[in-house]
Amino acid sequence: MCTALASKPSFSTIHTAHASTPGDAPGVLRTVTERRFTAMDPPLSQQPTLLALSLLLLALYLARHALLGKRRNYPPVAGTMLHQLFNFGRLAEYQTELSQRYRTFRMLTPTCNYVYTVEPANVEYILRTNFANYGKGTMTHDVLEDLLGDGIFNVDGAMWRHQRKVASFEFSTRVLREYSSGVFRDHGRRARGHRGRRRRRRGEGGHARSVHAVDAGLDLFTIGFGVNLGGLSQSSQESAAFARAFDDANEQVLYRFFDPLWKAKRLLNVSSEAAMKRSVRTINDFVYAVIDKKVEQMGRDEHEFAKKEDILSRFLLEREKDPGCFDNKYLRDIILNFVIAGRDTSAGTLSWFLYVLCSNQRIQDKIAREVREATSGDRDVGVQELTACLTEDAISNMPYLHAALTETLRLYPAVPIDVKYCFSDDTLPDGHAVRKGDMVNYQPYPMGRMKFLWGDDAEEFRPDRWLDGDGVFVPESPYKFTAFQAGPRICLGKEFAYRQMKIFAAVLLCLYRFEMWERDSMMGYRPMLTLKMDGPLRVRVSPRRASG
Numbered sequence: 001m002c003t004a005l006a007s008k009p010s011f012s013t014i015h016t017a018h019a020s021t022p023g024d025a026p027g028v029l030r031t032v033t034e035r036r037f038t039a040m041d042p043p044l045s046q047q048p049t050l051l052a053l054s055l056l057l058l059a060l061y062l063a064r065h066a067l068l069g070k071r072r073n074y075p076p077v078a079g080t081m082l083h084q085l086f087n088f089g090r091l092a093e094y095q096t097e098l099s100q101r102y103r104t105f106r107m108l109t110p111t112c113n114y115v116y117t118v119e120p121a122n123v124e125y126i127l128r129t130n131f132a133n134y135g136k137g138t139m140t141h142d143v144l145e146d147l148l149g150d151g152i153f154n155v156d157g158a159m160w161r162h163q164r165k166v167a168s169f170e171f172s173t174r175v176l177r178e179y180s181s182g183v184f185r186d187h188g189r190r191a192r193g194h195r196g197r198r199r200r201r202r203g204e205g206g207h208a209r210s211v212h213a214v215d216a217g218l219d220l221f222t223i224g225f226g227v228n229l230g231g232l233s234q235s236s237q238e239s240a241a242f243a244r245a246f247d248d249a250n251e252q253v254l255y256r257f258f259d260p261l262w263k264a265k266r267l268l269n270v271s272s273e274a275a276m277k278r279s280v281r282t283i284n285d286f287v288y289a290v291i292d293k294k295v296e297q298m299g300r301d302e303h304e305f306a307k308k309e310d311i312l313s314r315f316l317l318e319r320e321k322d323p324g325c326f327d328n329k330y331l332r333d334i335i336l337n338f339v340i341a342g343r344d345t346s347a348g349t350l351s352w353f354l355y356v357l358c359s360n361q362r363i364q365d366k367i368a369r370e371v372r373e374a375t376s377g378d379r380d381v382g383v384q385e386l387t388a389c390l391t392e393d394a395i396s397n398m399p400y401l402h403a404a405l406t407e408t409l410r411l412y413p414a415v416p417i418d419v420k421y422c423f424s425d426d427t428l429p430d431g432h433a434v435r436k437g438d439m440v441n442y443q444p445y446p447m448g449r450m451k452f453l454w455g456d457d458a459e460e461f462r463p464d465r466w467l468d469g470d471g472v473f474v475p476e477s478p479y480k481f482t483a484f485q486a487g488p489r490i491c492l493g494k495e496f497a498y499r500q501m502k503i504f505a506a507v508l509l510c511l512y513r514f515e516m517w518e519r520d521s522m523m524g525y526r527p528m529l530t531l532k533m534d535g536p537l538r539v540r541v542s543p544r545r546a547s548g
């Protein structure tokens with residue numbers, strides 16, 4: 001049976017993809033790049049224009065340099081933002097190539113420098129040591145405002161502290177853990193039930209299974225907000241439209257970072273910005289419906305509602321305590337930020353995880369064995385019994401699965417490149433100077449592929465690199481393995497995400513074996529803020545037995 005994971009229709013480019021070929025060593029990822037032009041490709045990407053504009057930027061830079069004199073040691077110039085526009089469809093790959101040449105470098109833009117680094121000492125400095133000097137800033141806020149508004153990902157200072165505090169409370173309670181696992185397991189069982197019914201309706205025999213990554217996305221949304229996305233909307237079409245609009249808007253905001261004309265386009269409501277406006281309208285309609293439904297629930301039985309532990313309910317109760325502290329727009333922003341936090345990270349990581357495991361059957365079998373040993377022993381069990389066996393102890397007794405998920409995040413970090421605004425002139429630990437207004441980026445995707453950080457096999461998918469001789473998981477410095485960020489703004493949902501990904505992966509791999517539907521097919525990513533697989537991942541699913 002052919003199964004579509006992450007069934008997102010692509011309107012964009014065909015991106016860099018990775019796969020093993022028969023000649024490669026096991027687990028080695030091969031990189032292939034192919035590109036076709038689309039409506040989103042800028043006219044600037046035609047070579048002569050690019051060259052002319054690049055030369056102009058270089059001339060401006062040299063003139064400024066001559067006027068100010070070379071007093072400080074700025075990072076080497078690796079290109080301009082036009083090169084990034086030109087490479088937009090393969091941005092993470094392009095940044096990796098540049099990072100292989102320079103650990104810290106600059107890309108010129110008309111207004112500021114875009115500084116990029118893969119140097120752990122710099123990353124620690126930006127994210128922790130001099131945290132106060134690197135934040136979201138006005139430029140990032142402007143670019144992301146239509147999508148993320150004043151949500152936690154897009155604010156600094158008091159607003160950030162307030163949202164972090166309310167949400168931290170959620171993540172710190174044992175109740176949330178129990179609640180979220182319950183929701184997750186219920187949904188897993190329900191989803192499996194639907195699939196079984198669908199198969200029976202179609203009169204299919206045998207044991208092939210179909211699984212959709214979107215199931216994972218819905219689970220995480222449900223956990224975050226206590227509202228079943230599918231059940232809430234009038235139709236599954238609305239859910240699908242929301243998901244599509246969200247992904248399109250996510251891609252467009254990344255594009256804005258490199259398009260100096262985006263504000264003018266927005267004003268004139270033309271080109272990609274007209275599409276952005278439509279996406280935002282769809283998103284808003286959907287999210288306001290979620291809020292209305294929650295408010296209605298709260299109105300029906302406030303006492304019962306007060307017991308709810310999901311994040312949206314938590315924020316609504318905060319508003320009850322202090323009316324006027326935030327309006328529906330602010331709630332909308334908070335929701336959207338948690339959608340991007342939960343849906344686009346864990347669900348996306350699980351898609352990459354299954355993808356790499358399809359090319360690594362030996363690793364897949366090893367995980368399945370570990371899950372079985374930690375849960376049912378030698379017996380073949382059904383999903384009900386298996387989920388019942390997934391206790392706290394069992395989940396924490398799966399170091400190889402933990403390592404395989406971490407290894408997936410090293411090579412496919414959900415946030416591939418992360419930008420911080422520099423508030424005042426500074427010098428990074430590697431001696432490179434940065435200026436007030438520069439956009440300083442640490443780069444999880446390129447960092448995961450740097451030989452100087454991970455050794456010659458940096459591009460190999462090898463979970464064992466995370467385990468010591470006794471098979472115990474050994475974490476790396478968060479300034480080297482940066483998938484969850486680090487410092488005061490470290491991902492709030494890290495532990496939670498591991499937990500949910502482990503439950504999901506354990507159930508899938510213990511019960512089923514996955515292979516690519518087309519043996520050598522390769523998956524790329526969409527150029528978005530998050531590393532989302534581009535197009536459906538078609539897999540062949542067969543039941544797994546204790547002996548196999």
Ligand code: HEM
Pocket residue numbers: 152153164167220224338341342343345346349409413414415418419482483484485488489490491492493494496497
């Ligand atoms: C594989 C899963 C995940 C990865 C790789 C991941 C990664 C990240 C990264 C890189 C950031 C920093 C973003 C920035 O400020 O620029 C972040 C922040 C955050 N994450 Fe996650 N995340 C994951 C799952 C989750 C989940 C499931 C939740 C909650 C439902 C969550 C909640 C948050 C929140 C609230 C922040 C903002 C923290 C702050 O600014 O103080 N994350 N995450």
